[in-house]
Amino acid sequence: xxxxxxxxxxxxxxxxxxxxxxxxxxxxxxxxxxxxxxxxxxxxxxxxxxxxxxxxxxxxxxxxxxxxxxxxxxxxxxxxxxxxxxxxxxxxxxxxxxxxxxxxxxxxxxxxx
Amino acid sequence: xxxxxxxxxxxxxxxxxxxxxxxxxxxxxxxxxxxxxxxxxxxxxxxxxxxxxxxxxxxxxxxxxxxxxxxxxxxxxxxxxxxxxxxxxxxxxxxxxxxxxxxxxxxxxxxxx
Numbered sequence: 397x398x399x400x401x402x403x404x405x406x407x408x409x410x411x412x413x414x415x416x417x418x419x420x421x422x423x424x425x426x427x428x429x430x431x432x433x434x435x436x437x438x439x440x441x442x443x444x445x446x447x448x449x450x451x452x453x454x455x456x457x458x459x460x461x462x463x464x465x466x467x468x469x470x471x472x473x474x475x476x477x478x479x480x481x482x483x484x485x486x487x488x489x490x491x492x493x494x495x496x497x498x499x500x501x502x503x504x505x506x507x508x509x
Numbered sequence: 510x511x512x513x514x515x516x517x518x519x520x521x522x523x524x525x526x527x528x529x530x531x532x533x534x535x536x537x538x539x540x541x542x543x544x545x546x547x548x549x550x551x552x553x554x555x556x557x558x559x560x561x562x563x564x565x566x567x568x569x570x571x572x573x574x575x576x577x578x579x580x581x582x583x584x585x586x587x588x589x590x591x592x593x594x595x596x597x598x599x600x601x602x603x604x605x606x607x608x609x610x611x612x613x614x615x616x617x618x619x620x621x622x
Contacts, residue, residue: 428608430608430609432612438614439511439513439515439598439612439613439614439615440553440598440600440610440612441612442609442610442611445609455609486552486553488552490608496541496543496558496602496608496610497543497555497558497608498555498608498610499555500552500553500554501552502550502551502552503550503551503552505550
């Protein structure tokens with residue numbers, strides 16, 4: 397069966413520090429991968445998605461970047477965090493070519509102080 | 510521009526009664542709709558979906574209704590149980606966008622004893 401795991405689960409970082417959140421998927425190949433963010437009082441906002449290694453699409457202008465160095469690995473990064481980067485970050489995957497259902501990881505709570 | 514809207518941030522329902530969660534959308538290109546359930550500090554889990562070729566889909570206690578002319582969908586939970594207490598997100602996508610879901614802001618359901 398397929399599983400998705402992301403880490404760390406909780407992160408407290410000072411403004412201006414770097415960020416790296418990692419996500420891996422097991423039990424499937426060539427998945428579509430996604431990074432979403434849930435900010436306080438808001439819905440889930442799509443940040444990045446990827447349909448293959450090295451292929452990253454950004455949905456919103458922001459202080460973050462994403463990379464997919466391996467088929468089932470998706471990394472969310474920042475060189476210098478802002479206060480507004482605080483939120484709950486969710487990695488998700490879907491089968492190639494599928495329309496609809498996403499499978500989410502456990503989430504990572506980022507607090508920028 | 511919020512293309513998927515859940516205008517009720519919270520809802521309280523007594524155990525055994527019906528819970529009705531509503532969702533409106535503005536993008537007429539959307540042709541697939543989903544509901545996700547989310548507990549605190551966890552990733553959302555898929556609950557039920559409906560294609561635009563249908564107006565109703567049922568799965569056990571959960572039924573989703575779609576009114577395309579009104580661009581409105583609703584989730585009915587009957588009977589409601591305390592374990593249903595969670596945040597419910599409505600999401601939508603359209604063919605050709607893989608699983609790039611657009612989410613609403615969520616409705617917090619509290620099922621009371």
